[in-house]
Structure formats: structure tokens, C-alpha cells
Amino acid sequence: MMTSEVVVAFVHGVISFVIGFAVFLEIQQRSTLYLRRYLKWLAVFGLSDGCLEWADMFWLTCLPANVLCNDILMLRIVFLPLPGFMLILFGAGLLSELSLHKFTFPKWLALAPAVVLTPAALLVTYALTTILTAHTPLEMHFTAEVWTRYLLYFPGCLLAGFGFLFQHYEVRHSSQLKESATQLRGAAVAFFLMAFTSGLLIPPASTIWSPFLARISLGQILMILPFTVWDTVTSLVLMYFVIRALNIFKEERARALEELNLQCAQAQQHAENWTHGLVNIGRQIANMENTDDILLSIVRLGRSLLIADVAALAIWDETGAHLNLKYHLTAAGSSFLPENVPCPPLVIACAQQVTALRYPDEVDESPLWHCAVSRREAQAAAVVPLQLDNRPLGAIWLERFTPRAFTPNELIWLSYLADQTVIALEHALMAARIQSVAILEERSRIAREMHDGLAQILGYLSLELQTLEALTQQDHKADVLAELCQARQRVKAAQADVRESILSLRTTLAGNSGVLSALRQYCEEFELQTGMQVQFVAALPEIMGLSSLAEVQLICIIREAFVNIQKHARATQVKLELDSLDNQLTAMIADDGCGFAEHTTPGHFGLQIMRERAQSVGGELEIASCPGQGTHLRLRLPLAA
Numbered sequence: 001m002m003t004s005e006v007v008v009a010f011v012h013g014v015i016s017f018v019i020g021f022a023v024f025l026e027i028q029q030r031s032t033l034y035l036r037r038y039l040k041w042l043a044v045f046g047l048s049d050g051c052l053e054w055a056d057m058f059w060l061t062c063l064p065a066n067v068l069c070n071d072i073l074m075l076r077i078v079f080l081p082l083p084g085f086m087l088i089l090f091g092a093g094l095l096s097e098l099s100l101h102k103f104t105f106p107k108w109l110a111l112a113p114a115v116v117l118t119p120a121a122l123l124v125t126y127a128l129t130t131i132l133t134a135h136t137p138l139e140m141h142f143t144a145e146v147w148t149r150y151l152l153y154f155p156g157c158l159l160a161g162f163g164f165l166f167q168h169y170e171v172r173h174s175s176q177l178k179e180s181a182t183q184l185r186g187a188a189v190a191f192f193l194m195a196f197t198s199g200l201l202i203p204p205a206s207t208i209w210s211p212f213l214a215r216i217s218l219g220q221i222l223m224i225l226p227f228t229v230w231d232t233v234t235s236l237v238l239m240y241f242v243i244r245a246l247n248i249f250k251e252e253r254a255r256a257l258e259e260l261n262l263q264c265a266q267a268q269q270h271a272e273n274w275t276h277g278l279v280n281i282g283r284q285i286a287n288m289e290n291t292d293d294i295l296l297s298i299v300r301l302g303r304s305l306l307i308a309d310v311a312a313l314a315i316w317d318e319t320g321a322h323l324n325l326k327y328h329l330t331a332a333g334s335s336f337l338p339e340n341v342p343c344p345p346l347v348i349a350c351a352q353q354v355t356a357l358r359y360p361d362e363v364d365e366s367p368l369w370h371c372a373v374s375r376r377e378a379q380a381a382a383v384v385p386l387q388l389d390n391r392p393l394g395a396i397w398l399e400r401f402t403p404r405a406f407t408p409n410e411l412i413w414l415s416y417l418a419d420q421t422v423i424a425l426e427h428a429l430m431a432a433r434i435q436s437v438a439i440l441e442e443r444s445r446i447a448r449e450m451h452d453g454l455a456q457i458l459g460y461l462s463l464e465l466q467t468l469e470a471l472t473q474q475d476h477k478a479d480v481l482a483e484l485c486q487a488r489q490r491v492k493a494a495q496a497d498v499r500e501s502i503l504s505l506r507t508t509l510a511g512n513s514g515v516l517s518a519l520r521q522y523c524e525e526f527e528l529q530t531g532m533q534v535q536f537v538a539a540l541p542e543i544m545g546l547s548s549l550a551e552v553q554l555i556c557i558i559r560e561a562f563v564n565i566q567k568h569a570r571a572t573q574v575k576l577e578l579d580s581l582d583n584q585l586t587a588m589i590a591d592d593g594c595g596f597a598e599h600t601t602p603g604h605f606g607l608q609i610m611r612e613r614a615q616s617v618g619g620e621l622e623i624a625s626c627p628g629q630g631t632h633l634r635l636r637l638p639l640a641a
Contacts, residue, residue: 006060008232013053015235019242020046026246033252035167038093045086052076052083080145084152091159094167149198157195164188164245177251187245190238197234274413277301281420291428295421299327302417306410308398310374313421314343314351315394323348323394328373342372350383351395356415357383358406371399382406384418388426396421515551516542519558523576530566532574539579545639546585550617554587554637557610561589561633564606569593569631580639587635595625
């Protein structure tokens with residue numbers, strides 16, 4: 001009999017230690033469930049109950065040694081209330097949390113403390129009297145164990161059971177952890193079973209109601225199982241369901257990880273969408289597309305990616321006194337904007353002060369945000385000013401008609417769009433300046449050519465007419481005919497120069513048709529005008545990767561070469577060949593003319609100007625010519641990788 005009691009105590013101790021250590025390991029993990037806050041009391045319950053069971057085992061094995069036996073017995077009596085007290089703290093803590101968060105108890109329960117306090121005080125007084133009047137440590141220990149079951153274990157198990165049960169209802173109704181919620185209900189049933197065992201299935205005792213409970217206990221009625229068997233089975237069931245109930249934290253971490261992965265995937269997709277949108281806008285700016293189209297794309301991108309009902313952009317006028325609403329985009333598309341549409345006052349303030357703003361979060365006094373175009377009140381808005389070189393340009397903003405406010409991160413994303421807007425405006429301004437400079441340079445070139453060609457011819461013709469008038473008066477017909485023939489040759493040369501200038505202008509400004517198409521057309525018209533046989537060979541479908549400036553220089557160099565051939569080479573055949581190799585565009589121009597010796601032509605700066613044009617865009621020009629053997633020109637220009 002003694003051996004079986006030792007084994008039972010050992011098994012009970014192992015079960016309690018397993019419960020305690022399992023719960024203690026879960027304490028180290030984070031959780032949003034308030035069950036996690038009170039697991040420490042359940043862990044102390046398991047560990048302390050295991051220590052008491054093993055102390056009981058050592059006491060049973062040390063019965064012959066009376067001194068050591070009494071010391072173990074007294075130590076066990078001192079710590080006997082600890083497990084039950086921990087259960088009460090655990091269950092009461094759970095119930096207090098649940099009452100605050102989910103459940104509302106009836107008002108009459110407010111009288112429960114006063115109703116329960118008097119009999120509880122009588123029971124505690126009777127228990128202490130019984131324990132202190134015991135004659136031997138063994139009687140004191142037995143009496144303390146019975147009263148501990150009645151006053152601590154029984155209510156503690158009930159409280160823990162109700163705590164697990166209400167936690168089960170809370171999880172089932174308010175979260176996605178429905179699978180583990182069933183295990184919480186199993187733990188509640190296990191604690192109720194343990195309360196039944198502790199309160200009704202009791203060993204024989206000397207308390208006033210112990211004989212009555214012993215007579216009605218299930219073990220005495222059925223006469224099948226002793227108390228130790230019921231106690232062991234109850235402990236095993238409790239261990240199983242408590243450990244299973246702890247899986248709720250594992251499932252919670254798994255669900256949290258899934259949500260985190262989902263959020264990461266959404267954030268990555270959001271970042272990819274932003275990257276793709278900003279790259280497209282950058283490509284539009286680089287391709288020198290229409291500024292209005294670029295700004296409209298920026299406004300459309302902001303409304304789409306930041307999920308706004310309205311996206312708008314306004315620009316200061318030239319005087320800086322009025323903020324003009326340029327773009328207003330809604331789900332229906334762009335709205336027709338009549339003149340002098342007022343911008344919201346907060347937008348004007350942000351554009352003047354060059355400060356970003358989130359409405360209504362960053363506004364002390366929140367006035368109504370009225371959208372004059374949509375004729376609705378915005379519940380949330382975000383504004384970012386446009387600024388270039390400390391000079392305010394305007395503002396871009398978003399509006400929402402729902403109360404979902406804009407976050408600081410969304411304001412940062414909107415600032416990126418504001419930067420792209422400033423770049424687009426700056427690029428348009430620079431393009432306009434470059435175009436103005438190019439027009440002035442082209443006008444200067446035309447003026448020089450007219451001065452060197454047409455103006456000189458007209459001056460010559462004026463003198464020639466005076467000469468003809470004088471010769472006619474002197475009746476020198478032969479001299480008049482000679483002068484007329486010479487004048488006709490000069491007029492013919494002037495006509496060729498004018499046609500060449502017109503052809504050069506048409507070729508240089510033919511940007512929409514493509515470089516190859518412009519050069520092919522130039523060769524065809526040059527052949528018609530000069531009577532030379534021109535062969536155009538292009539070993540590539542279209543020139544790709546050549547900058548706009550390099551395209552202009554390519555056309556200008558080829559035009560200068562053809563003009564030199566027309567004026568000086570006395571050639572009958574010309575060949576223009578284009579090819580690309582090793583990220584370089586190669587242009588070959590060859591003629592069968594008289595050729596020249598380059599070092600014998602001082603003062604002629606045409607070839608030097610052609611070389612400088614090529615070097616200005618990172619290219620190089622090679623010229624090979626000999627008298628009587630024609631001229632070969634090779635031009636290399638870099639292509640973008």
C-alpha cells in the first residue's frame with residue numbers, strides 16, 4: 001500500500017511539473033490574448049503542486065526517520081495553500097479581464113462579496129481552529145489538506161474553469177482562432193472535473209461534513225474506484241487539455257505571421273506600383289512629352305495609388321498673387337474647369353508657406369474643407385507644396401469624402417509626386433529656354449548665310465544692273481550680253497543656295513518623321529536639285545539610343561558634307577551609309593569628286609566646325625581625301641547602352 005501511494009505521488013508530481021513547465025515556456029512568447037497575462041499564476045500552480053506531491057512522496061519514503069519525516073511534513077503544511085491560491089489568482093484575473101472587455105455581470109452580483117464574506121470568514125475560522133487544535137503533526141497535516149481542498153482548490157478550480165470558458169467565448173466571437181477555442185473549452189471542463197474531485201470525491205476526514213460527503217461521493221456509491229484513481233485520472237485529463245489549450249498561442253503566432261506576410265506582400269506590391277508609376281512619369285519627362293499630359297498623369301497616379309476621391313493640382317500665376325486650379329480629377333475623370341475656380345483656403349495657405357499638411361489631424365481649428373468643383377465637404381485631405389529653388393510654384397493635394405485620414409507615410413508618397421511635378425515643370429521651362437536659344441542660333445545662321453550668299457548676290461546684281469544701264473547707253477551690245485550671261489549664272493547660284501538652305505531647314509526640323517526618314521528625303525531632294533547620283537544605305541531599321549542633340553549634330557554634319565560636295569567636289573556620285581556597331585553609330589560619306597589636300601586649304605574652317613560638332617556629343621570625325629581620288633568621311637557617335 002505504501003508503494004502504491006509513493007507511485008501515485010510521483011505520478012501526480014510529474015503531471016504537475018509538466019503543466020508548470022509547459023505553461024512557463026509559453027510565458028516567454030508574446031501574445032495579444034489576456035490569457036497570456038495570467039499564465040504566470042498557472043505556471044506557479046503547476047510547479048508548486050508538483051513540489052508538494054514530491055514532498056509527499058519523500059515523506060512516505062522517510063516514515064521510519066521521525067525527525068526528517070516531521071520536518072518534511074511541517075514544510076508541506078506551510079506551502080500547502082500555495083497551489084490553490086495561485087489557481088484563485090489565475091481564475092479571478094481572467095474573469096476580471098473578461099468583465100472589463102466583453103461581459104457585463106448582473107447588478108445584483110455587487111452584493112455577492114458581502115453575502116459570501118460572512119460564511120467564508122466562519123469557514124476560515126473553523127478551519128484554523130481545527131488545524132491548531134490538532135494533537136500531532138500528522139493530524140494537523142491531514143486536516144490542513146482537507147480544508148485547503150475546500151477553501152482553495154475547489155473555488156480555485158471553479159474560477160479557472162470559468163476563466164477558460166469565458167476566454168473560449170471571447171476567442172470564438174472576436175478572432176480567427178476558432179480551432180484552438182475548442183481546446184480552451186476542454187481545459188475549462190477539465191478544471192470543473194478537478195473541482196468536482198477536490199470538493200466531492202474526498203478521502204475520509206475528520207471534518208463535520210466529511211462523513212456525509214463520503215456517503216454521497218461517486219466512489220462510495222459505485223464502490224468501483226478509489227479516490228486516488230479518480231484523482232490521477234483527473235490530473236491526466238487536466239494536463240492533456242491544458243497543454244492542448246496552449247496551442248492557441250502557437251496558432252495565434254502562425255496567424256500573425258500569415259498576416260505579416262500578407263502585409264509584406266501588399267507593401268511590396270504597393271512599392272512596385274509606385275516604382276512603375278514614377279518610372280513611367282520619368283520616361284514621359286525624358287521623352288519630352290507634352291507637359292499637360294505629364295502633369296495629368298501625376299495627378300491620376302496620386303489619386304489611384306493613395307485611394308483618394310479627388311486629386312488636384314494648382315499653379316501660381318506669373319504675378320504670384322493668384323493660385324490657379326489647373327487639374328481636378330475624380331472617379332468620373334477630369335472636370336471642366338471654368339476660370340477663377342477658387343482653391344480651398346488651406347491649400348492656398350500651404351502653397352504660400354511652403355508647408356505640407358494633413359487635414360484634419362494637423363489643423364488646430366478644423367474649418368470645413370469645401371471642394372468647389374465637386375461641391376462636397378471633404379472629411380480628410382493631404383496637401384504638399386511645389387517649390388523650385390526656394391520659389392513656390394503651387395500645390396498638389398488629395399481629398400477623401402470618407403473620414404479615413406491620410407497617414408504620414410501617405411503624405412511622404414504624395415511628396416514624391418510633388419517632386420516629379422517640379423521636375424516636369426522645370427524640364428518644360430528648360431525645354432522652352434533651349435528652344436528659344438535654338439531658334440536664335442538658327443536665325444543667326446540663316447542671317448549669316450543670307451549675308452554671305454543672297455545679300456552678296458543682290459548687291460552684285462545691283463552693281464550689274466548699273467553696269468548694264470551704262471553699257472546700254474553706250475550701245476555696247478556684246479558687253480551687255482556678256483554681263484547678262486554672267487548675271488544669270490550668279491542668280492542660278494543664288495537660287496541653289498536658297499534651295500539648299502530651305503532643304504537644310506526642312507531636314508533639321510523634321511523631328512517627328514525620324515532621323516532616317518529625314519536623311520532619306522534629304523538625299524532624294526539633293527539628288528533632284530544637283531543632278532548627282534545619291535545612294536542612301538541604312539543597315540538598321542531606325543536609329544535607337546541617340547540623344548536629341550546628337551541627332552541634330554548628325555544631320556548638320558551630313559548637310560555640311562553634302563554642301564561641300566556640291567560646291568567644291570565636282571562629283572557625279574555620292575554615297576551615304578549608316579550602321580551601328582559596339583554601341584556606336586557610324587556614318588560613311590563618299591564621293592567620286594576631285595578630292596583635296598586638307599593641309600593645303602588654310603583659312604577654310606568648315607572641316608574644323610564639323611569636327612567640333614562631333615566632339616560636342618562625344619563623337620569623332622575622320623576625313624580621308626586625295627586630289628583626284630574623291631573624299632571619304634567617317635563619323636562615329638555614341639549610342640546609349
